[in-house]
Amino acid sequence: MRIGQGFDVHQFSEGRPLIIGGISIPYELGLAGHSDADVLLHAISDALLGAVGEGDIGRHFPDNDDKYKDADSKELLKHVWSLVKGKGYRLGNLDCVIIAQKPKMAPYIGDMKDMIARLLEADREQVNVKATTTERLGFTGREEGIAAQAVCLIEEA
Numbered sequence: 001m002r003i004g005q006g007f008d009v010h011q012f013s014e015g016r017p018l019i020i021g022g023i024s025i026p027y028e029l030g031l032a033g034h035s036d037a038d039v040l041l042h043a044i045s046d047a048l049l050g051a052v053g054e055g056d057i058g059r060h061f062p063d064n065d066d067k068y069k070d071a072d073s074k075e076l077l078k079h080v081w082s083l084v085k086g087k088g089y090r091l092g093n094l095d096c097v098i099i100a101q102k103p104k105m106a107p108y109i110g111d112m113k114d115m116i117a118r119l120l121e122a123d124r125e126q127v128n129v130k131a132t133t134t135e136r137l138g139f140t141g142r143e144e145g146i147a148a149q150a151v152c153l154i155e156e157a
């Protein structure tokens with residue numbers, strides 16, 4: 001059994017879609033990034049890579065490589081998952097938090113859980129996604145961007 005943790009931040013940007021946990025969220029702002037800037041899937045990818053001692057997503061998908069320009073983070077996470085699976089592991093459980101003053105994530109959490117479980121070939125019950133504001137404090141509180149954290153446990157298959 002191994003544990004991993006991931007953390008990511010992306011800044012709000014005009015004219016970009018807001019995609020979190022693989023789900024498009026209708027909002028006036030999106031997130032800036034080299035890829036589609038899915039802050040939650042990036043934190044999950046980093047947690048899984050950390051659990052198997054494989055560094056981070058920047059190492060696997062460099063942000064100066066045109067191949068990953070506007071990349072779909074679901075595809076990046078699928079790649080990470082195949083690496084983890086290839087080392088003989090399956091998901092134990094995954095717990096995540098999205099840190100955002102706005103928009104409200106609650107209506108989209110169920111779809112995010114289903115999406116993440118599908119990408120990780122797991123049951124919905126193995127995946128937990130939650131959200132919090134920072135009570136208007138800090139960069140998330142000032143609505144400058146969104147952060148996400150993830151912790152995973154993987155087990156020998």
Ligand SMILES: Nc1ccn([C@@H]2O[C@H](COP(=O)(O)O)[C@@H](O)[C@H]2O)c(=O)n1
Pocket residue numbers: 099100101102103104105106107130131132133134135
């Ligand atoms: N972007 C967000 C932030 C929070 N939520 C939900 O609201 C609850 C209360 O948030 P506090 O920061 O005031 O504790 C939180 O537990 C989430 O369920 C949300 O949906 N979207």
Ligand SMILES: C[C@@]1(CO)OP(=O)(O)OP(=O)(O)OC[C@H]1O
Pocket residue numbers: 008009032033034035036037038042057058059061062063064065068069071
């Ligand atoms: C995902 C990658 C892909 O090039 O780019 P970004 O969307 O900028 O995201 P970040 O969280 O900064 O991680 C780096 C890269 O791996």
